[in-house]
Amino acid sequence: MTDTPSLISPILTTNLASERPPLMLGIMASGSGSNFVAVARAIDRGNLNAKIAVLVHNKSDIAAIDRAREREIPTVLLDHREYRTRAALDRAIVSTFEAYQVECVVMAGWMRMITQVLIDAFPGRLINIHPSLLPSFRGLHAIEQALSARVKITGCTVHVVTLEVDAGPILIQSAVPVLADDTAATLHARVQIQEHLILPEAIAILARC
Numbered sequence: 001m002t003d004t005p006s007l008i009s010p011i012l013t014t015n016l017a018s019e020r021p022p023l024m025l026g027i028m029a030s031g032s033g034s035n036f037v038a039v040a041r042a043i044d045r046g047n048l049n050a051k052i053a054v055l056v057h058n059k060s061d062i063a064a065i066d067r068a069r070e071r072e073i074p075t076v077l078l079d080h081r082e083y084r085t086r087a088a089l090d091r092a093i094v095s096t097f098e099a100y101q102v103e104c105v106v107m108a109g110w111m112r113m114i115t116q117v118l119i120d121a122f123p124g125r126l127i128n129i130h131p132s133l134l135p136s137f138r139g140l141h142a143i144e145q146a147l148s149a150r151v152k153i154t155g156c157t158v159h160v161v162t163l164e165v166d167a168g169p170i171l172i173q174s175a176v177p178v179l180a181d182d183t184a185a186t187l188h189a190r191v192q193i194q195e196h197l198i199l200p201e202a203i204a205i206l207a208r209c
């Protein structure tokens with residue numbers, strides 16, 4: 001895997017001097033959890049004044065669960081198939097986060113559409129990471145969309161979540177060149193290197209607000 005530097009490097013932030021209590025995070029994941037780990041490591045290094053209060057996941061067989069348990073972070077399974085509506089699932093998510101005193105919610109590979117219920121519970125404090133330079137390539141398969149479009153540069157975006165998918169206010173972005181021989185896997189791997197930098201940075205922005 002080629003570790004190509006991004007064209008726009010995120011500014012690294014240190015929050016050690018902060019006297020505020022750590023921002024209580026709730027993380028939502030449906031996949032491998034590499035972004036979850038990136039956030040946890042930024043906290044460990046002292047680069048992010050936050051605490052992961054709980055990981056909510058909607059599948060029981062995802063790697064993110066193991067990553068959380070290794071760190072003794074509580075995990076809560078909320079299986080979308082057990083809820084009759086998206087709003088009902090979101091009410092359960094909100095109740096869970098309230099029980100863990102969550103202040104800010106991070107969708108780190110959450111593969112379900114959400115509703116106004118979740119948005120209203122965390123106004124301006126519900127963020128998502130997406131593997132493209134929004135507003136290009138919204139929705140699913142952003143990496144494949146970038147390859148099909150033959151763009152020379154793609155990247156990743158952290159944005160505040162609104163009801164319209166991948167359309168909320170942008171907090172931070174990082175660019176990644178598309179190489180001539182890229183496959184979806186190689187490009188996604190390089191995009192993820194940047195995701196792991198900008199997601200903690202975006203949370204740090206919110207932690208300072």
Ligand code: GRF
Pocket residue numbers: 029030031032033034035036108109110129130131156192195
């Ligand atoms: C990331 O590429 C993110 O942009 C997208 O889902 C993926 C999650 O990856 N929304 P991981 O589970 O954090 O490794």
